[in-house]
Structure formats: structure tokens, C-alpha cells
Amino acid sequence: MTDVLLIWPPHVPSYFNAGHHSPLYMVAGHLRRRPGAGRVDTCEAGTLSMNWKGVGDLLYQGRYDVIAVMNDFDAVDGLARFAEYARVLSPHSRLITFGRLSSLNPGYFRQFDLDAVVQSGDYECGVAHYVNGLAESGPETAPVAGLPGVAVRHGKNWIEPGGPGDRLAPEEWSLPDVDEIPYQDYDRFYAKDEHKFCGIPFRRELVVPAARGCPVGCEFCEVPEIFGLRERRMTVDAVIDYIRDSYARHPFEYVAFYAPTFTLDRRWVRELCERFIEGPVSPQWKCATTIHHLGEELVALMGRAGCVRISVGLETLEAEGQGGLPRNKRIEEERFRTLAQWCDAAGIELNAFVIVGLPGTSVEGTARTVEFARSLGARIRPTMYTPFHEMTGDMTTHQVARFNRQLISGEPVLGEAGDNGSGDDGTDGDGTARRPEADARYAFLFGREDRLTSVHERIPQQDPR
Structure with a gap:
């Protein structure tokens, strides 16, 4: 053994x-x-x-x-x-x-x-x-x-490997054992919504890893390269059984579906929603998907079935920045406005992923994207554009750490090769100043956030057991 x-x-x-x-x-x-x-x-x-x-x-x-x-x-x-x-x-x-x-x-x-x-x-x-x-x-x-x-x-x-790695069919997945996960530590991370983490504050989350792989193919996303372009998805029965068993063992208050494009298979989503509406398993839940894979009827059904938040990859509303996106990710203002109206009618919080520094975009354009989404009541989750394809095996730990969706990956790292302390890296030589454009980008991620979610108020609290 x-x-x-x-x-x-x-x-x-x-x-x-x-x-x-x-x-x-x-x-x-x-x-x-x-x-x-x-x-x-x-x-x-x-x-x-x-x-x-x-x-x-x-x-x-x-x-x-x-x-x-x-x-x-x-x-x-x-x-x-x-x-x-x-x-x-x-x-x-x-x-x-x-x-x-x-x-x-x-x-x-x-x-x-x-x-x-x-x-x-x-x-x-x-x-x-x-x-x-x-x-x-x-x-x-x-x-x-x-x-x-x-x-x-x-x-x-x-x-070197003897060939490409294997992939498992969904029925071969071993879902997480909730008895060994440190949920009390997870709760602390999610308590401050100003950090813009994915979880819902003040409520305990059960993650259900429902699908792997994604055919959308965004070049800034790691999912297709790691898990493939073909989606693999659990059966609705397996999802229901896992939620039922987990809720019986711990005081979970909502479900987070971990799937790259949750509504990619609309028939599957409709079946799941109908099962939630029928009960007895009827949790509040959230998911992430694309605007392209949503419709008014589906959003309404999701709301009736307990969905409290839908996260979508808005990325940018700048036409100049949408050229590098897959066609079904190129979103116009009116289309996003319509989605916001659907979500509002269904009682669902709309969470918009916005990419800062996406090629072809500007600081001013990103600000317009953020303000437009906020004007419709959407919650914003910004990340820094991260070109994973530019990573190399000879990078140092400091250089690799820049590819974390928070720092600008292309900037030189102080104290490493290429930094002569002269200010060529955008500082005054001692790191006390940054280029105005970089500072403006960082303001989206690290500036003060005063628009906090209230979606937890829609989720009943459980008595701790």
C-alpha cells in the first residue's frame, strides 16, 4: 500500500x-x-x-x-x-x-x-x-x-511524458468529501465583499463541480487547454444526490456550481431547474456562464428554481477590444442591458467579469464599461488581463507570480534582470512611483469599493449544527 x-x-x-x-x-x-x-x-x-x-x-x-x-x-x-x-x-x-x-x-x-x-x-x-x-x-x-x-x-x-494525459468521464469523478474541507476558513475569505471574491458573504457555500471543459475558447482562459474544448458534465441525478447528501451532513446555505459555462447545455439546466422547483432538494444557488448562452425564458426559470446570482464574462464593451474575443463573447450595450432586465425581473443578481488591460482597450473605455454595468445594477468583478501563453519555463517565481490576474504581467520585476534601477520599469528607481496608465489599471482592482452585494439577504441562514 x-x-x-x-x-x-x-x-x-x-x-x-x-x-x-x-x-x-x-x-x-x-x-x-x-x-x-x-x-x-x-x-x-x-x-x-x-x-x-x-x-x-x-x-x-x-x-x-x-x-x-x-x-x-x-x-x-x-x-x-x-x-x-x-x-x-x-x-x-x-x-x-x-x-x-x-x-x-x-x-x-x-x-x-x-x-x-x-x-x-x-x-x-x-x-x-x-x-x-x-x-x-x-x-x-x-x-x-x-x-x-x-x-x-x-x-x-x-x-518526458509517454503521451498526453488521460481524461475522466463524469461518472468517474470523485466529488469532494465535505467532511474534510475547512469551511470555517473559506467563510473568512468570503466575509468581505469589497475583495470581490466569488463567494457570497455571511452564507456557507457548497461547491458542486458540475462540468469540465469549454468550447468557447477565450485565449485568456486556462480551461480549454487544461480540460479540453469538449464539455464533460455530470448527470442531473448525480448533482441532486450530491447536494442532498452534503446538506444532510453540514449547514450549507447555497450552492456554487463550478462549471466554465453553466448554461452551455440548456436542456440540462432546464431539467435541473425543474427538479429544484419540484423539490425536495431546492437550494439557493449561483453559476457562471456567457451572455450568449442565456435567454429570457431560461433566466426566468433559473430565478424560479432558486438562482440568486449569475456571473457572466462581460470582459469589455469597447469595440476595439472585442476583436480578440470569440464571436459569441462580443457584447453590445443593448444586449447587456437586456440581460440585466431579465435578471432583475427574475430576482437574480448579475455579476459581470470585466478584464482590465485587455488588448485594444483603454483605461477610459474600461471605466465606461464598469460604469455602464453598474448603472444597470450589476456587481463588478475585475481581473487583470493575463496572457498565459507568454509564460516560459525559465521564468523566476517573481515573474510567474505576475500571471495571477491581479498584477500586470508584462512589467519588469524590481531587482531582476532588466531592471537597472533607472526608472525604465515605470518607477523612479526605488519603486515609489508607477506609470500613470498602470496606476489607473490597478485602481480598478485595488481601489476602494463601496458597492457591496446584498444578495445574501435573499438566502436564509441555517442554524449551525
């Missing part, structure tokens, strides 16, 4: 979305279903509730055969330190990493003291291939190699 620890190392998150954390628990569930599986533990040390002493205790006492480290766009500032702790306190353990960043920029992780990197396919498949390979070959043999979607280190060299 192989004992496995799945861990998110300590770091200060730049952003929090509980849906992005669900893979940690889905990979754990998948490994537990393996024939002859050993102990599989999870640890979210990235929710600001654990210190390095606690991590050290876990590593030293756990004696895990494999430690699978989850990564994300900017959750890498503690990776080198974690690897050092693991090598010192659990020297017999093999280290493998998986996550969004290693799927987009796998070469970056080869600078760390790791044994393997999942770089394509579903995370569950990559980690399971490696764990199974070790179990079959034995810990003292040469490292397993030729695995689908997994690069393996051998000495100072890396052995």
Missing part, C-alpha cells in the same frame, strides 16, 4: 475561489478508490490557518510515500520552502505537483526539488498514474517513466 498526502503549501492567496480548491479533494477521493489504496490525507495549509511548524509536524509524523503538492497561478511562493521541509523531514517521500500552473507552464517546475510534474490531462489521472507506478515498481527501483501526462525526474534530467 502507498500512503499519500495531498497538500496545498502555506502561502498568502491573492484571490480565493473555493471551486479552485476542490481538485485537492477530488484527487484524494480518486486515489482512495484505487484497489489496495493506502492512507490518503489532505491538508489545506494555504487557507491561512496553518504555520510551518504544523506542516513540519505533519511531514515528520506522517511518513508518506508520496506527497502530491497542488499548485496554482501564484501559490508558488512557498513551494521551494515546502520542498526543503519535505526533503529534510520526510526524506523517503516522492514529491509530485499538479494544478493549473503546472498544466500551463510545466517547465517552470523543473527548477524545484520535485520528482514528478503533472502537465496535462485530468489531475486525478496524472497523480494516480505516478502513485500506481511507484506501487508496482517499488520505492527502491528507478523512477517510473513513460506515464501519460506526467514528466518524471531521473537524476538531473527529466523524462
